């Protein structure tokens with residue numbers, strides 16, 4: 416696709432010695448209204464060097480450039496030069512590019528040869544996989560897909576919380592009160608109940624805590640019975656997690672969790688000692704971070720055991736050596752901001768110059784609407800239950816609205832799960848938000864079902880176009896696009912054209928909601944176009960031009976939803 420902005424910068428650079436092409440590119444704006452043209456160049460900065468009033472400079476430039484074939488009009492308004500592209504060429508350029516590239520439209524090879532790790536989800540084993548985990552899981556998956564679309568080689572890591580003194584407690588609790596049958600039937604609920612009981616009992620009988628510590632030490636030293644139990648807890652937990660990942664259509668390349676680093680921390684301690692970074696504090700070893708206004712990083716406890724942060728440091732070093740990443744991205748809640756700042760600093764002090772390539776992508780809290788669900792006294796809201804409920808409710812809506820589908824189970828899953836993911840990715844990630852059932856499943860708001868429904872409706876237009884659709888796609892570069900230059904059509908084509916740059920921006924900012932926004936805009940623009948213009952008209956040339964634009968909308972909706980981890984059914 417022609418990069419029109421780049422072209423305009425080139426043309427302007429020829430006329431302006433005072434500014435580089437790069438600078439001009441940075442100055443070019445998109446006017447707030449379509450009536451003001453496609454691009455605008457502000458002349459304020461030139462006033463000083465040219466010793467002329469900005470409107471005069473703009474007038475001068477507009478006159479010089481108006482004969483350039485790229486534009487149908489160049490206009491001076493106050494200090495701005497406004498550029499108007501030929502709508503016909505523009506719409507053809509965008510729609511023909513989509514017809515040619517299809518599922519690859521928007522993708523690029525910008526990141527070729529570079530490896531990016533995206534660590535996300537990372538729940539703790541034997542603990543509930545609850546609604547709070549949805550954010551890391553869904554945002555992380557979308558960030559992975561964005562980098563994948565840009566041609567980076569990606570590695571998805573689930574840094575499971577599968578290590579720590581709590582497993583000593585869990586083993587003791589299981590031996591005292593557990594049942595193998597229950598764990599097999601309901602692993603997480605059962606293990607959690609033993610764990611809760613352990614804490615209640617340990618209040619009365621502190622000896623239990625000593626026993627748990629001793630048991631953890633055995634586990635750490637590889638004692639077979641303890642290791643077998645831990646392994647079993649881990650496997651059963653993973654089975655539960657995988658059910659949720661299955662519903663969400665999410666996969667990982669590695670489940671190397673915290674335990675994977677249990678034998679890789681000695682080296683880290685050695686380096687810290689060598690570099691003189693460790694200080695003793697009440698028997699514990701810390702790295703003092705006063706100079707950077709941070710609490711110290713606690714590296715080992717007084718009993719010698721390592722901590723969460725120690726494992727994160729070891730994991731980063733391992734990843735650098737094993738994957739030689741270009742970027743190592745952590746999608747983890749903003750409550751852990753300090754934790755990440757601390758250990759990124761420790762890495763830097765250790766002399767790892769690549770610590771700058773480690774990125775923490777934080778996000779805000781999700782809370783639940785009062786009344787609909789509650790975390791009332793220990794009642795945890797499992798993510799699996801949320802997804803199942805979304806699927807169930809969607810099935811009811813499908814029946815009630817008489818939605819057209821070949822397979823109600825499949826559609827209910829695609830739409831129900833898609834709705835939850837879409838709501839999750841609609842909000843800027845850093846904001847706290849309230850999970851709302853009403854908003855999630857609304858077919859008319861700016862929701863997943865609305866976008867999916869618009870996509871399906873546009874697909875049906877293409878199907879009804881029959882042979883004309885095929886011809887339009889075959890002949891995309893040579894159609895008479897003068898039929899689709901009205902405001903509605905042009906608005907839609909502009910959004911289509913923007914899609915590739917939106918992917919780049921979203922990846923750079925680690926912000927999938929930028930894609931969500933575009934997808935909603937395209938859906939709304941298509942619906943306006945569809946409402947105002949008759950697509951399947953008698954005039955064959957006009958019909959093909961309109962079908963080609965419809966096809967472009969379908970592709971951007973589908974490719975966009977897929978980037979967010981959402982399916983796009985062709986009928987609903």
Ligand code: ARG
Nearest residue numbers: 537538539574575576727747
């Ligand atoms: N397991 C942790 C939790 O549930 C999240 C892990 C985040 N990743 C990391 N490398 N620290 O809070």
